[in-house]
Amino acid sequence: MQDKFNELKSILAEVHDLNRASSVLGWDQNTYMPRGGAEARGNQLGTLGKISHQMFTAEKVGKLLDELKDAFPSESDEAAMIRVTRRDYDKATLVPSEFVVEQAQVTTAAHEGWMEARQKSDFSIFEPHLAKVLDLTKRYIEFFPKADHPYDTLFDNFEPGMKTAEVQAIFAELRKKQVRLLQAIAEKKQVDDSFLHKKYPEAKQKVFGEKVITAFGFNPNVNRQDKAPHPFCTSFGINDVRITTRYNEKFLNTAIFGSMHETGHALYDGGFHPSMERTPLANGASLGVHESQSRMWENLVGRSFAFWEHFYPELQKTFPTQLGNVKLGAFYKGINKVEPSLIRVEADEATYNMHIMLRLEIEIAMVEGSVALKDLPALWNSKMKEYLGVTPPNDALGVLQDIHWSFGGIGYFSTYSLGNLISAQLWEKINSEITDLSDQIRNGKFDALLGWLRANVHVHGCKYEPQELVQKVTGSKIDPAPYLRYLETKFSDIYGL
C-alpha cells in the first residue's frame, strides 16, 4: 500500500508543481508583465491548466484512491491526503469537460455584460447574463449527489463539509445583534477621520508598511511584497509566498491595512508542515479559515489600541506634517470609524458582515428560485435599507458592485464573514493561553502570537475541515458570540455606548 501511496503522491506532486507554476505566471501577469504579453500568457496558463487537469483526473488517480481508501489510520496525514484528494477528484471528474468549456464561454460574456451594466448603472443589461450563469449553476449542482440544500454543493467548494443550514443559523444570531449595535453607534457623535485623507506619499507608506509586516513575521528569505492594482497573496511553495499591495496616496488605510491583511494570508501559507510541500495538504483549511488569518492580523492586531501604542510614534515620525497634531486616541478612533456605506469592500469592521449576509440571502434565494432576477435591484436596496440604513442611488452602487456573479462565483461571499467570526473565536482562545498578549503587542512583539497560530492552525494545512479545525482548536464549532463580544467591547469604548 505504501508503494501505491507513493505513486499517488508523486502524481499529485507534479500536478502541484504545474499549479504553482501557473501561480508564478499569474503573479507576474499582475505585477510586471508588459501589456503585450497578455495573449501568450493566456495560452501558457491555458496549457498548464489543461495538462494539470488531465493529469489529476486520470483514471489511474481514481483507481489509486479506491485502493487506498482505508489503507491508513483515519487520523494520519496519509488518510487526510487521500480524503482531500478524493473530494477534489470527485469535484473535478463529476463535471463533464464540455460543461467546463460552456461555463468559460458564458462567464466570459457575462463578465463583459457586467462591466457594461455597471458602467451604465443598468442591471437590465446584466440580467440575461446572470440568468445564464444561474442556469449553469443549477446544472452544476445536478452533477453532484443530492445535498440537504442545493446551495450546499456550491458552499462546499469553499468551506468543505459545511452546510447552508449551519451558516444560516450562525448568521441569524449575528444579524440581530449586529444590527442593534449599528443602531446604537448611529445615535452617537461620529468620530473624525479626515486626517487619513491627507496626502501620504507612496514611498513612505511602503517603508512604514514593511516595518509592520516584518514585525509580524514576514521574512524576505521566504516572502516578497510587490505593487499591483489589486492586493493579493500567492504561494509558489511553503518557502516562497508573496503578497501585493495597492497604494492610495489620498487614503492612509488602503496600503497599511491591506499589507497587514495579505501578510496574514502569507503567514498561513508559509506555515504548513514542511512534509506537506508538494501535496494537496499544503492549502488552507477553507477560504473562511484563510480569511480568519488575514482579518486577525489586519483587525484584531492592526486596528487595536495596543498595536498603535507601539507603532504610532513611528508613523508620526514618518508623516510629521500629516499626523504631528493628531493624538494617538484620535488616530485610533479614526481608523476604526463606523459608517454604514454602500460599498462592501470599503466597509468597516462593524458593518462588513451586513453586506455579506445580504448577499448570502440573495444567493440562496436565487439558487432556490424564490426570487425573480428582475427583482434583484429592489430586493438589494430594501435589504441595504434594513441592515445598514442606506439606500443605493443606482444599480452600480448597489446590486452591480461585485464582480463575483459574473464569473459564476456563487457560494463564497459568506466565507468573508466566517473569517471574521473565526478570527475572534481564535483570538479569545489565544488570549486565554497567552495572557499577556496585549502587552506583547504594545511592545511590538508578535512571535508568541505567530508561534501559536503556526502550532495550532497553520501546521495542519487542510488536513481538517473548517468546522473540525475550529472545534479542535477552540473547543466549539464556528460561533458568532466571540466576534459580537469583540465588536461590542471595542465600539462601546470608541463610541461611548
Added chain:
Amino acid sequence: MQDKFNELKSILAEVHDLNRASSVLGWDQNTYMPRGGAEARGNQLGTLGKISHQMFTAEKVGKLLDELKDAFPSESDEAAMIRVTRRDYDKATLVPSEFVVEQAQVTTAAHEGWMEARQKSDFSIFEPHLAKVLDLTKRYIEFFPKADHPYDTLFDNFEPGMKTAEVQAIFAELRKKQVRLLQAIAEKKQVDDSFLHKKYPEAKQKVFGEKVITAFGFNPNVNRQDKAPHPFCTSFGINDVRITTRYNEKFLNTAIFGSMHETGHALYDGGFHPSMERTPLANGASLGVHESQSRMWENLVGRSFAFWEHFYPELQKTFPTQLGNVKLGAFYKGINKVEPSLIRVEADEATYNMHIMLRLEIEIAMVEGSVALKDLPALWNSKMKEYLGVTPPNDALGVLQDIHWSFGGIGYFSTYSLGNLISAQLWEKINSEITDLSDQIRNGKFDALLGWLRANVHVHGCKYEPQELVQKVTGSKIDPAPYLRYLETKFSDIYGL
C-alpha cells in the same frame, strides 16, 4: 495533410507554452525569487521540463513528421517548421533518457568540482570531472550518425548545419590578421580610460541606459528591463521579451554596454513573424546569428563615434563631475581601449576573438583525443602567450576561468566569434542600402536600422540555417573579411596605426 500539420502544430504549441512557462520561472528565479523558493522552483522546473520532453518526444510526433516530410513546398514556412522540428526531435529522441539522467549527475558534480578548483586555482581538482564530462561528450556523439568530424555533432546544436571545417577555415584567416593588428596596436601609445572607473551611481546609470535602449526600439509595452546578478535576455512570447542588467558602480561600461547587448538579443526575439508565435520557428537562426544582433547594437552602434556624438552630451549631463572634463574624442577612445587581458568576458573588441579561437582549438583537440587533459593548463598558457602576449599566473585566471565545460557545454564558444563576424558582414550590407546610416545614428535615429534588421533577419525566425541566412541576406557565407576591415579601420583611427 493540412489536418495532420495542424495536429502537429497544436502539439508543438503546447510544448512551446510549457517551455515559455519555464522561462518565466527561470526569469523570476534570477530576478525576484526569495532564496527560500529555490527548492520548490527546482521541482517546478523539473516537472515542466519532464512533461515538455514527454510531449515532444511522443511517438505521435515522430509519426506526424514522417507523414508530413514532403507535404509542403520546400520554401514554405510549413516545410521549414517540419525540418526544424525533425532536427530537434531526432536530437531529443536519439539520446536515451538514462543518458540524460547520468549527464545531469556527472555535470552537477563537475560543476561543484570546477567551483572548488577555480577557488583553489588548482586544475588537478577539476581534471577527473572533466574526464568524465569528456567521456559523456564522446558517448553523446556516438548516438548520432557519423559526421565529417566528431565535433560537428556538438557544433550543430548551436549552429545548425555548420561544419567544424567551416569554422576552422574562417578562424584560420581571422587569426593571422587579427594577431597582426594586435601587435601593431601594442606598439602604440595606450589610451586613457581611467575616467570610466570613477564612481557612477546605479540609479543614474539606469536612467541613462533606459534612454539609450528606448531609442534603439526597446518598448515598455512588450519589453522589460530588470536587475540581476548576470545579464541575460529571455522571451515569453514575441510580445513579451525581457532583459536583465548588472550594474557596477566602479565601471561605467558594464551596465551601459551590457544593456545595449541584451537589447540586441531582445529586438531579435521580438521581431519574429507573428505567425511564428507558439511554433518552433520563433527562435533565432543560431547562437551565432543571435550574437550578431547583440554585438551589432553593443559595438557597431554603441561603440561608434557617431553614436556618442549624439549621446555623449546627455551622458555628461548625467555625470557632470565624472565626465565634465573628458572630451568626446577621449571618451570614445577610452571605451574602445584595446588591452590583451587574461579574462574572456572582459575582453575588448580587438582581442575577444583570440580568446574564442584558443578555446575552439582546445575543444577540438579534446574531442579528437589529441591532447591529454593534464596538459591543458600548459597548452592554454602557451596559446595565450602566442595569441595575446600574456601568460596567466595561475589556473583560475587561465584554463579554469569559464564555467562551460563543467556543465558539458562543449561546442559553443565559437558562436561568440561568429556573432562578431556576422554582425560586421550585415553591417556592410546595411550601410550599402541605408547610405546615410551614420548620419541617422549621429542624430539618435535607429528606426531605419531596426526596420532593416526586422525585414531581413528577425522576421525569418529560424526558418533558415545560419549559413543559408547569411548567404541570403549578404550574398555570401560567413566571411571574416568585413569584421577585419571594421577592426582595422576603427583601431587605425584610434591608435594612429
